[in-house]
Amino acid sequence: MSVAQRILAGDVRAVARLLRDIDDQIPSARNILKELYPHTGRAYILGFTGSPGVGKSTLVDQMAMEYRKQGLTVGILAIDPTSPFTGGAILGDRIRMQRHFLDDGVFIRSLATRGHFGGLTKSTHDMITVLDAMGKDIIMVETVGVGQDEVDIANCAHTTVLVTIPGMGDEVQAIKAGIMEIGNIFVVNKADREGSRKTVRELRNLIELGLRRTGDEQWEPPIIETEALKGKGITELMDAVERHRQYLLENDRSQWEAVSQKRAKTQLLETLREEALAELLRRMGKRGQSLDDLVRKVAERQTDPYSVVQDLLQCELR
Amino acid sequence: MADERKLRILIAKPGLDGHDRGARVIARAFRDAGFEVIYTGCHQTPEQIVSTAIQEDVDLIGLSILSGAHRYSFPRIMELLKENNAEDITVIGGGIFPLEDIPKLKAIGIKEIFEPGAKLEDIVQWVRTHVKPRKAMVA
DSSP: OOHHHHHHTTOHHHHHHHHHHHHTTOHHHHHHHHHHGGGOSOSEEEEEEOSTTSOHHHHHHHHHHHHHHTTOOEEEEEEEOOOTTTSOEEEOGGGGGGGGTTOTTEEEEEEEOTTOOSSSOTTHHHHHHHHHHTTOSEEEEEOOSOOSOOOGGGGTOSEEEEEEOTTSOOHHHHHSSSGGGSOSEEEEOSTTSTTHHHHHHHHHHHHHTTOSOTTOTTOOOOEEEOBGGGTBTHHHHHHHHHHHHHHHHHHHHHHHHHHHHHHHHHHHHHHHHHHHHHHHHHHHHHTTOOHHHHHHHHHTTSSOHHHHHHHHHHHHOO | OOOOOOOEEEEEOBSSOOOOHHHHHHHHHHHHTTOEEEEOOSOBOHHHHHHHHHHTTOSEEEEEESSSTHHHHHHHHHHHHHHTTOTTSEEEEEEOOOTTHHHHHHHTTOOEEEOTTOOHHHHHHHHHHHOOOOOOSOO
């Protein structure tokens, strides 16, 4: 059996190793992805974002359990940061997902950002392709929990869940651009904490002010209060996800098509950017031109980055 | 333009004891050495550990033990790795072991045992020397 056939048959070892090859940017992994791509597009992709410590892993864990009760299979990608100093990482999200470790219907993979910004890894789109091809019904992506600007997940998921907790910020936080704009569903987790009602109120005002994603006026993002550790509010959150899915599918699936296009465009552009750069560097190498040389010349102000790039493109893209 | 392959390591604590300071210290040391460390916390069964190691495609499993549970859990983990065609994953142990148990553990395929007092840099060096990130699935 070929690797692609093993993946389509749900072989966990093959899936795990292919994900590794993708993450390490092994060129042969691309050929396997080519074979898998026609078999994808079936899975529903859910993104979870929000600051560190708001309880994203616990929510993902609870929802995975509920989806399993419904007989659906689940893939989880859990992203944690890479150290900018050593390149190492501690990936600890599985701690909160232990009850699934022996369930064949759940596949969990921990990923390190490896210097990629935006909340995902370079490899996230391709990894979703693999989990989709292996037959997972629901794929949950937990972004790295940092920053106000990690909005890549919105180009990757059908439904983006923005998780916050009471007392995280004030009204100014709530009207800043970026992460607050990408939620299709808002969750106020740890809702037993003081100030939960106030947080919900602030979020509601924000939504009513019309600061929601452009072109999405039909969908009013719901705000769900949860206590993930106790499983409270999970049913309501699951209902909200289902309502959002239905919303994407209604009216001749126009919203659904829009999300599919957005996902395809992001994946295409990212792949193009990566491959074009790799090809350019390869061609430079072939001609004996060294990147280090160019870097030195720019650093010493013998030339500038703009001229170098212009020259390179003129020379290589002829 | 392939990145350098990252060494992926699972640090796990089999058995019932809830003291994971040593495990966290070694996880941190491996992180500082530039490895990707999957940390699952305490109270892991051999089945959970092997299932995690396979899903995460790790090169090395580091088992931390204080309680004496190694006599059951280590052989079981080695069995399960074999059953899953995953014997290529290196397994090492750290913690407190009766001296007479160490040769027995090595006989079932545990590559190295580190006792209390082992220097972090020595453990990291051992890993660098003995464990290489695995090769791509298709050349």
